[in-house]
Amino acid sequence: MELPMRSTGDVFAPAGRVAELIGRIAARPGVGDIPVACFYAFDVRTRMLPFLFYDSRMLPGGLTAILSAFHSAGFNARGVFQMWSPNVRPSKCRLDGKPIQIMTTTAMQINSAPSFELIQDAWSMGEDRPLILAGGPKAIYEPDHYFGLGPKGDIHADAVATGEELVLLELLDRITANRGVNETVLQAFRRCRDEALLDDIPGLVFMSKERDAGGRPVLHNTGPQRLVQDLDELPHPQIGLTLVEPKHRAETLSPMPISPNKLHNVVRAISIVTTRGCRFGCQFCGITAYSQRTWRHKSPERLADEFKVLREKFNVPYFFGADDNFFNDRQTTESILTAIAATTYNIGGKTKNARQAIRFCTEATATDVYNNRDLIPLARDAGTWAIWFGIEDLSLKLVNKGQTPTKTIEMFRLLNEN
Ligand code: SF4
The missing domain is CATH 3.30.750.210 (Transcription Regulator spoIIAA)
Structure with a gap:
């Protein structure tokens, strides 16, 4: 398995970057009103020993990490672990009565099929759909697989993060800094993308305005992520653990996440x-x-x-x-x-x-x-x-x-x- 690396001396983000971004984003007007649903995709066909039974009792760390980052930056976020709540659909999600404006999907390779289905469901909302972000192991190693989805190949994630929480926070910082009054997050993302405002954020893959000689869309890869050197900068995991959707079979989100004092019943x-x-x-x-x-x-x-x-x-x-x-x-x-x-x-x-x-x-x-x-x-x-x-x-x-x-x-x- 090979991935490109950054040049020596440019591997790490400046110290304190995570706190700087979180503080800036959280201070922007309207961020607290943006509903976000973070999905951890799970394909039930992949359940197997030796993890059978135990797999349903451990929350994926990637999900709680993303939730902690969103919440720390001021967003109204909820996490959906598909093994627990397999029928929740992005198109049906409401938080405080509002449809979601950002959807993230995290998946390993073996769980990529339901991850793609979530994206297709979000696209069924038409122009009212959320901004769609993909991350996790599948996205890191094969980001291009998140494009060209659906029967006609015209469905895709808006951006794929090939790195960690810092990539997400850099993207959210850029979008919220440039979001106009009454503009949705998706509209703001598209404008940032088309005005080349995302090109200097390492760790992203998205569809550019360019077309190749055959008129086909061209993917833009901003290169390997910068790393957070001191992992103490990452938000505390207890935050994300308080934002997880309870177990159920409904297509919608519950009014409340799992209560902290009941988490041990399922985790x-x-x-x-x-x-x-x-x-x-x-x-x-x-x-x-x-x-x-x-x-x-x-x-x-x-x-x-x-x-x-x-x-x-x-x-x-x-x-x-x-x-x-x-x-x-x-x-x-x-x-x-x-x-x-x-x-x-x-x-x-x-x-x-x-x-x-x-x-x-x-x-x-x-x-x-x-x-x-x-x-x-x-x-x-x-x-x-x-x-x-x-x-x-x-x-x-x-x-x-x-x-x-x-x-x-x-x-x-x-x-x-x-
Ligand atoms: S984690 Fe990877 S690089 Fe390290 S010992 Fe194991 S296989 Fe080798």
Whole structure:
């Protein structure tokens, strides 16, 4: 899997950019009146072991991240997880009695079919349709698939984000800054696009005004995203968790999202962003290029706070770290684990430590866990409960990440002991 990267020295956005954009957008008149529906597409045909049953009890982190960004920027947003509310249609969505003005759809490759159907449904609204934005893994690796939809190939997303929350916020900032009085978000987007006001926002793909020699529309790709270096800049995930549509079979949105004190009835595990990236550069893996050879993380203090707030507020004990390689950097990993292990939790009026209060599951390379195996007891004290490994080849002949049978056996022995 290959993606282009930004040139050295231009990979990261300026520090503080997320807060700057959120503050600017939220201060603009009328933003709070813009209804937004964020869909996480799910194709029921893809349900399979080993995630069957558990898959319906974990909210995708991408959905809560997008919701947190929209809400922090002042929008009236609701999130729809299609596994829970499969029949909700963009054309039927109303928030506070108003049709949505922005629809986002996030999908993995295997869930792209319902993502495309959502877009087609939104287009059935004609000129009253919302601005349609697509994101997530499918959009990152194959953004062009979000164009040329429908029987005639004339249905498409308005813009596809090939990056993270920052790309969305940059786009929203540009649209809201240029939106005229009484102009819809879609109208403002079209004007920005046609006046080339979106061309300097990296991480977007949209249909330009240009036509090729055969008269066909041309896609404009603004290049690889800039990354938020300090993940503490991202909005707190607790925000998005309060904006999720309840489980139901209706086509419309409920009057209210799931109440925070009822979330644990449907959510068994919360997805949490701790680190992003991996120091290994395996040829078959898209993570290295997507992360532009960087490894980023939240601070130990921020993560300790997130675990505490999420555990105490939502009463959900399991956490899934959306990590690529949690043990990538020893010093950082040790600092994070130390901070989490030192945190106490108030669970039902009783004080508990991390080992008692949380069950943190994450992903890491076998080599880095083995090399830092002295941290395994600390990881357990920090509530670490499971680590997923990608051990593709013990012979080292096809995939060499430094793993060997001896190291792997020893590592699993230590994990089992703890
Ligand atoms: S070790 Fe795993 S996450 Fe890291 S680059 Fe290789 S396959 Fe990707």
